[in-house]
Amino acid sequence: MTTILERRLSEFVNRDNELRRFCEMVESDNKFIMVVWGESGMGKSSLLARMIHECAQRKLRKAEFVSKDTRSNDYMAIMRKIRDDVGVDFFKPFTDLINFYTKEGYQPKIELSVTVAGSIEVAKKAQIEGSNVGDISAVVIKDNMINVPRSDMAVPETERMAKLTDRFIEGLSMVVENELLVVFFDAGEKMSLDTEKWVWGELFGAVRDGRLNNIKFVLCGQNPPKLDRDWRILVEEAELQPLGREHIINYLGKRGLDEASRPDLADMLLSHTKGKISQIAEMVDAFLQLKERREHNNG
Amino acid sequence: MSVQGSGVEVLLHLMDPASAKQLRLCAIPHQFNPGILQVLVPNMDMDLAEERCKEFSKLSIVLSGSDGWSIHDEARRNLFAQWFKPENIAEFAAASARLVAYFDQFSVNVQGQSQENVRRRRMFHLIGVEQSKGFAEFEQLCRQARHQFRISECASLIRLVHEYDSILIPQHKVWLTYHEGKLSSDLRQWEEAEKHFKNILEDVASPPVLRVKAYVRLGYIYCEKRLWQIAIDYYQQGLQLATTKASSHDQIHHILLDLGIAFRDSGDLSQAEKMLQNSIKLAEEINDLAGMASAYNTLGTLNLKRGDTHLAIEAFEKSLEYLEKSNDVFGSAQLYNNLGIAYTDLREWEKSEQFYQKSLEITRRAGDSLGQARTLNNLARVQVNQNKIDQAIKNYTQAIRLFGEMREHYNHAVAKYNRGKIYRRIKIFKLSRQDFTEAMELFKRYGKHEEADSVLKDINTLPC
Numbered sequence: 001m002t003t004i005l006e007r008r009l010s011e012f013v014n015r016d017n018e019l020r021r022f023c024e025m026v027e028s029d030n031k032f033i034m035v036v037w038g039e040s041g042m043g044k045s046s047l048l049a050r051m052i053h054e055c056a057q058r059k060l061r062k063a064e065f066v067s068k069d070t071r072s073n074d075y076m077a078i079m080r081k082i083r084d085d086v087g088v089d090f091f092k093p094f095t096d097l098i099n100f101y102t103k104e105g106y107q108p109k110i111e112l113s114v115t116v117a118g119s120i121e122v123a124k125k126a127q128i129e130g131s132n133v134g135d136i137s138a139v140v141i142k143d144n145m146i147n148v149p150r151s152d153m154a155v156p157e158t159e160r161m162a163k164l165t166d167r168f169i170e171g172l173s174m175v176v177e178n179e180l181l182v183v184f185f186d187a188g189e190k191m192s193l194d195t196e197k198w199v200w201g202e203l204f205g206a207v208r209d210g211r212l213n214n215i216k217f218v219l220c221g222q223n224p225p226k227l228d229r230d231w232r233i234l235v236e237e238a239e240l241q242p243l244g245r246e247h248i249i250n251y252l253g254k255r256g257l258d259e260a261s262r263p264d265l266a267d268m269l270l271s272h273t274k275g276k277i278s279q280i281a282e283m284v285d286a287f288l289q290l291k292e293r294r295e296h297n298n299g
Numbered sequence: 300m301s302v303q304g305s306g307v308e309v310l311l312h313l314m315d316p317a318s319a320k321q322l323r324l325c326a327i328p329h330q331f332n333p334g335i336l337q338v339l340v341p342n343m344d345m346d347l348a349e350e351r352c353k354e355f356s357k358l359s360i361v362l363s364g365s366d367g368w369s370i371h372d373e374a375r376r377n378l379f380a381q382w383f384k385p386e387n388i389a390e391f392a393a394a395s396a397r398l399v400a401y402f403d404q405f406s407v408n409v410q411g412q413s414q415e416n417v418r419r420r421r422m423f424h425l426i427g428v429e430q431s432k433g434f435a436e437f438e439q440l441c442r443q444a445r446h447q448f449r450i451s452e453c454a455s456l457i458r459l460v461h462e463y464d465s466i467l468i469p470q471h472k473v474w475l476t477y478h479e480g481k482l483s484s485d486l487r488q489w490e491e492a493e494k495h496f497k498n499i500l501e502d503v504a505s506p507p508v509l510r511v512k513a514y515v516r517l518g519y520i521y522c523e524k525r526l527w528q529i530a531i532d533y534y535q536q537g538l539q540l541a542t543t544k545a546s547s548h549d550q551i552h553h554i555l556l557d558l559g560i561a562f563r564d565s566g567d568l569s570q571a572e573k574m575l576q577n578s579i580k581l582a583e584e585i586n587d588l589a590g591m592a593s594a595y596n597t598l599g600t601l602n603l604k605r606g607d608t609h610l611a612i613e614a615f616e617k618s619l620e621y622l623e624k625s626n627d628v629f630g631s632a633q634l635y636n637n638l639g640i641a642y643t644d645l646r647e648w649e650k651s652e653q654f655y656q657k658s659l660e661i662t663r664r665a666g667d668s669l670g671q672a673r674t675l676n677n678l679a680r681v682q683v684n685q686n687k688i689d690q691a692i693k694n695y696t697q698a699i700r701l702f703g704e705m706r707e708h709y710n711h712a713v714a715k716y717n718r719g720k721i722y723r724r725i726k727i728f729k730l731s732r733q734d735f736t737e738a739m740e741l742f743k744r745y746g747k748h749e750e751a752d753s754v755l756k757d758i759n760t761l762p763c
Contacts, residue, residue, distance in 0.1 A: 040371075040372055040373045041371070041373050066364065068329070068364075068366075069329055069455065069458060069459055070329045070330065070416060070420050071366075071419075071455075072412060072416070072451070072452060072455070073451060074451035074452065075451075077412075144411060145410075145411040145413070146410075146411040146412065147411070147415055147449070147452075148415075148449075149448075153664070153665055153666040154628075154629040154665035154666065155665065155666035155668075156448075156667055156669060157447075157448035158669070158705065159666075159667065159668050159669060162704065162705055162706055163668075163704070166704070190455075190458070192450060192451040192454035192455070193454070193486050194451055194454075194486060278306075278359070278360070278371055278373060278374070279305075279306045281359030281360070282305075282306030282307050282309070282310055282359060282360055283306045283309065283310075284359070285306075285310050285358050285360070286306065286309040286312075286313050289313040289314055290313045
């Protein structure tokens with residue numbers, strides 16, 4: 001049975017330009033963020049799926065975070081998800097600290113202070129005080145997956161954010177030491193403002209400031225980015241446009257509609273939907289339902 | 300249900316009617332799976348539920364994720380809105396009630412983050428069953444999240460409630476606006492916050508208790524902007540309204556405290572004292588221990604500003620007494636720090652040091668690094684005066700590290716500057732120059748040019 005992902009990939013049309021720019025960004029030494037935006041239904045998530053598939057084909061490591069209305073979308077949720085996608089072993093100090101901040105009575109298992117000199121290559125330049133790195137691999141630390149700060153302490157939120165981020169970046173720098181990582185964010189419009197600030201200021205900021213290398217980000221959302229000149233140099237921006245007639249014809253072909261009817265159907269769809277991909281897909285679904293019903297009735 | 304013009308409606312019209320109905324039901328929750336479909340369609344067996352989910356998954360509007368399937372946002376919005384029509388609302392409420400019961404059961408078996416997600420979803424559907432109960436649940440969750448400084452969580456909760464915009468009763472709409480205003484304030488988006496609170500004042504549906512809160516919030520905004528007179532005007536409007544409405548009487552001593560702070564910061568110390576004394580009196584009448592502790596603490600800082608150090612100490616001690624009675628374990632750190640400052644003013648170094656050490660002990664237990672850094676900075680200054688140079692250097696060094704970790708750039712620079720002065724005093728000029736230079740660079744980088752110029756003057760006093 002075809003999975004939803006397989007179906008999406010097989011029906012993917014247009015966006016070759018955006019995909020090409022994504023591949024260039026992945027290989028670029030100058031750009032490390034791609035921001036893709038467009039109104040709801042323009043195919044951002046489908047494009048993201050295509051990019052993720054591209055990473056899989058190139059055997060690139062990846063992580064994905066999709067903001068959802070019914071789940072926590074804060075900085076801690078983002079870090080946890082990236083950690084879980086990439087491999088928890090690199091992030092034991094980070095997990096240990098999350099538990100320390102959220103579980104009453106928890107005592108840290110890792111007393112580790114890592115300072116990273118200059119830009120990165122942790123293994124070469126890190127000074128590790130107070131613990132032997134080899135010991136950490138033997139320590140089993142399971143995230144309690146609690147969000148609420150423990151009530152027997154009063155660690156300010158700014159401190160929690162700063163320290164967790166530092167530990168997370170340390171872990172992430174070990175992940176990317178030898179291998180490129182691509183991190184995808186979808187539904188960015190559902191991120192709260194403080195989370196957005198954290199993503200740009202702390203996560204992307206770590207790359208801009210040279211504390212993290214060998215990592216690329218793709219951010220999909222409904223809103224265009226507000227970038228100053230310094231950021232613009234590092235960011236690839238792509239606004240998704242509605243589909244044109246030829247692309248709609250191409251899409252209809254991929255949905256299995258017969259060649260003869262495609263041009264007229266494409267004209268009708270373009271007129272009704274103005275090229276908005278989700279509405280085109282809905283109308284084609286409806287058309288195929290009608291066709292199936294007729295075939296069933298004619299039996 | 301009637302068919303409208305959008306693509307999804309056309310699709311539903313052409314689907315098998317039973318399937319179409321079930322897809323519409325799937326638009327009520329944000330995600331669905333066979334288990335949830337069985338809740339939405341009672342008496343549907345699991346085999347059919349699984350088959351139906353597979354059928355839906357073939358549609359372009361259905362997406363898959365780690366927590367099941369979901370309908371694309373725009374399509375879901377259209378379908379969800381249809382449920383608010385008079386002919387559909389009863390069925391919607393019944394389906395929502397089943398979802399509430401489902402999430403109630405589910406929450407028993409999960410913990411931590413998962414339990415929080417379930418509570419959120421339950422709240423969302425409870426609004427659809429009984430709006431007032433659901434809204435009360437939203438307010439409780441939002442209050443908890445704010446108390447924990449989880450702003451992102453508040454933002455998510457507010458987004459969820461907004462899905463009911465077209466059927467929210469006016470009373471809930473204005474309270475939602477209030478929560479949005481508080482969220483904007485927490486994010487320091489003052490214009491946005493001001494807009495929300497002013498909307499409350501202009502809305503006839505706003506009850507007096509909410510108007511009072513809106514005035515007070517506007518007062519906070521202008522205090523943050525350091526526009527004291529405007530802040531004071533708003534507070535006074537809030538106070539005037541609160542005194543005429545019985546429902547707002549419990550807010551009066553809080554407003555008086557806010558007025559006291561605003562007058563203090565604007566320099567009108569006698570008015571400030573008057574407000575604070577009134578606040579204390581009212582807080583005493585209703586035995587609000589935390590309220591009394593806050594008011595006495597503010598009175599203490601007022602007296603420090605005035606130079607009445609002994610009166611300040613009396614006020615801080617009173618505040619501490621009430622704080623301890625209210626079982627606030629960590630709040631006393633600030634008070635001990637303030638007492639340390641007061642005794643520093645009196646040049647009673649030993650007493651000052653004792654209070655700073657007490658404050659430090661509490662901030663360490665609390666895990667508050669920034670609090671520790673500030674106290675260490677103060678403690679080091681006292682130790683310099685006691686000629687305890689080694690200890691002072693040690694404490695400044697620790698403060699510098701903590702300020703740096705907390706990205707408190709200004710205080711980081713100040714602590715370096717202070718340490719540089721000590722090194723200069725004990726004639727370790729190399730380290731003094733290093734600290735002064737780093738402090739100056741930090742001040743410059745963050746736009747504090749006056750401070751940078753002061754440091755430069757100190758650098759120039761060092762021998763080459």
